[in-house]
Structures are given as structure tokens and as C-alpha cells.
Amino acid sequence: DVKVTQSSRYLVKRTGEKVFLECVQDMDHENMFWYRQDPGLGLRLIYFSYDVKMKEKGDIPEGYSVSREKKERFSLILESASTNQTSMYLCASSSFTGGREKLFFGSGTQLSVL
Amino acid sequence: DQQVKQNSPSLSVQEGRISILNCDYTNSMFDYFLWYKKYPAEGPTFLISISSIKDKNEDGRFTVFLNKSAKHLSLHIVPSQPGDSAVYFCAARDAGKSTFGDGTTLTVKP
Incomplete structure (x- = not known):
């Protein structure tokens, strides 16, 4: 079974803090993604990566950055946390298998910024 | 501009009956469509998918x-x-994204 592990289940941070959300996958997947889930807005793509040291902006990258130094690890960074970044953050990984790509998600990190 | 829309936030059905969840999209470049299911406090899990060259795909129920x-x-x-009973997300893929x-919250009543 594919396992995508997010380091924290719940986080509480203060406005202006630098926040790191870590994600590790164990299936040697090339692709990794960060989404946020908000009520009424579904899952929105923040950043994704197709390979080590590569990153691409998703639909809502403002206020975020990412790091992928190793294939199995994809980190989401909030440079200066703000209250509107309070959300559920979901990491996912995938590999292309004959075009039938599907995402494997972690359990999520509920971030509260006070 | 939302490219994938699920217009019904919630749906309630009786056990044994059919549940129909709908999804509309606007981008003609989408080549693959997927449904994910999400229970509270868990990440979404893949349920079923369909390629844009097909019109039906069946997997059990x-x-x-x-x-x-x-x-x-x-x-x-x-x-x-x-x-x-869970939240069901429709997803559409284009260029690997x-x-x-x-999401639609489905409640199945016993």
C-alpha cells in the first residue's frame, strides 16, 4: 500500500510565524502535490513537483513556497503565516502508469493561524 | 473561474436506493476524470476513474x-x-494536474 505521511495532524501558529509542513511518500512516486481544503471551495492546488528540485505553481501559490530536495519528501512553507491560511492542508503523490494517474493523499494537517 | 463544479453540496438517500452525484466541467482539455471519497479526519481516497475516450466505467456498485x-x-x-456516507470529490486532469x-456530502440513511 502506498503511504503518504504528513508530519503533523494539527498545528497552531501565530500570525507572522514561518511554518513548515512536511510530507513523505514511500512509493518512489515522481509527482507530489500540495492542496488546501476549505469549506465550499473544495481542494485547491497550491504547488506541485514532477521531480527533485522541480516545482510548479498551482492555482493559489501566493504566500507559499515549496522544497523538494529528495524524491520522497515535499515540504510546504508558509513564509509569514496569516489568518487566511488557516485551512486543512493535504499532500498527495502519484506516478504516471499508462495515463491512469491517481492521487494518493496523506491524512491532512489542520493548520490554525491565530 | 471554477473549471470543475459540483452543484449539489449535499445528498441524502435511503439505504438500498441509488445515489447519483453530478459534476460539470468547462475545460475541453481535460483528458481523465476521477472520483475520490473522503471520510472525516482522513485524506481523500481514489474511488473510480474514466478516460475522456470512454462514456462509462463500472466497478462493482x-x-x-x-x-x-x-x-x-x-x-x-x-x-x-x-x-x-462521505464527501465525494469529482476531479478532472489536464497536463498532469x-x-x-x-465536493458533495452523501448521507445514506439506514
């Missing part, structure tokens, strides 16, 4: 229908079971 001319897909669950709808 779950069937996905795709109407390309209408840019519409639907997920049918029959018979519905209480364990199917998946775009999700807002």
Missing part, C-alpha cells in the same frame, strides 16, 4: 458516466450503503 458533449459526468452508487470540485 460504482459506475461513472461521461457525457463529453454536455461536459458532464456522474457517479452512480447502487445499492447505496450507510458506509458510503488534477482540478477538484467543491
Whole structure:
């Protein structure tokens, strides 16, 4: 079974803090993604990566950055946390298998910024 | 501009009956469509998918229908079971990126 592990289940941070959300996958997947889930807005793509040291902006990258130094690890960074970044953050990984790509998600990190 | 829409935030059905969840999209470049299921406090899990070259895919109690001319897909669950109660997300893929709808909360009553 594919396992995508997010380091924290719940986080509480203060406005202006630098926040790191870590994600590790164990299936040697090339692709990794960060989404946020908000009520009424579904899952929105923040950043994704197709390979080590590569990153691409998703639909809502403002206020975020990412790091992928190793294939199995994809980190989401909030440079200066703000209250509107309070959300559920979901990491996912995938590999292309004959075009039938599907995402494997972690359990999520509920971030509260006070 | 939301490219994938699930217009029904919630749906309630009786156990044993059919559940139909709908999804509309606007981007003609989407080549692959997927449904994910999410229980509270868990990440979404893949349920079923369909390629844009097909109009139907079936897996047990779950069937996905795709109407390309209408840019519409639907997920049918029959018979519905209480364990199917969850949030269902429709997703569409283009150039390796998946775009999700807002989700529909399905409640199956015993």
C-alpha cells in the first residue's frame, strides 16, 4: 500500500510565524502535490513537483513556497503565516502508469493561524 | 473561474436506493476524470476513474458516466450503503494536474 505521511495532524501558529509542513511518500512516486481544503471551495492546488528540485505553481501559490530536495519528501512553507491560511492542508503523490494517474493523499494537517 | 463544479453540496438517500452525484466541467482539455471519497479526519481516497475516450466505467456498485458533449459526468452508487456516507470529490486532469470540485456530502440513511 502506498503511504503518504504528513508530519503533523494539527498545528497552531501565530500570525507572522514561518511554518513548515512536511510530507513523505514511500512509493518512489515522481509527482507530489500540495492542496488546501476549505469549506465550499473544495481542494485547491497550491504547488506541485514532477521531480527533485522541480516545482510548479498551482492555482493559489501566493504566500507559499515549496522544497523538494529528495524524491520522497515535499515540504510546504508558509513564509509569514496569516489568518487566511488557516485551512486543512493535504499532500498527495502519484506516478504516471499508462495515463491512469491517481492521487494518493496523506491524512491532512489542520493548520490554525491565530 | 471554477473549471470543475459540483452543484449539489449535499445528498441524502435511503439505504438500498441509488445515489447519483453530478459534476460539470468547462475545460475541453481535460483528458481523465476521477472520483475520490473522503471520510472525516482522513485524506481523500481514489474511488473510480474514466478516460475522456470512454462514456462509462463500472466497478462493482460504482459506475461513472461521461457525457463529453454536455461536459458532464456522474457517479452512480447502487445499492447505496450507510458506509458510503462521505464527501465525494469529482476531479478532472489536464497536463498532469488534477482540478477538484467543491465536493458533495452523501448521507445514506439506514
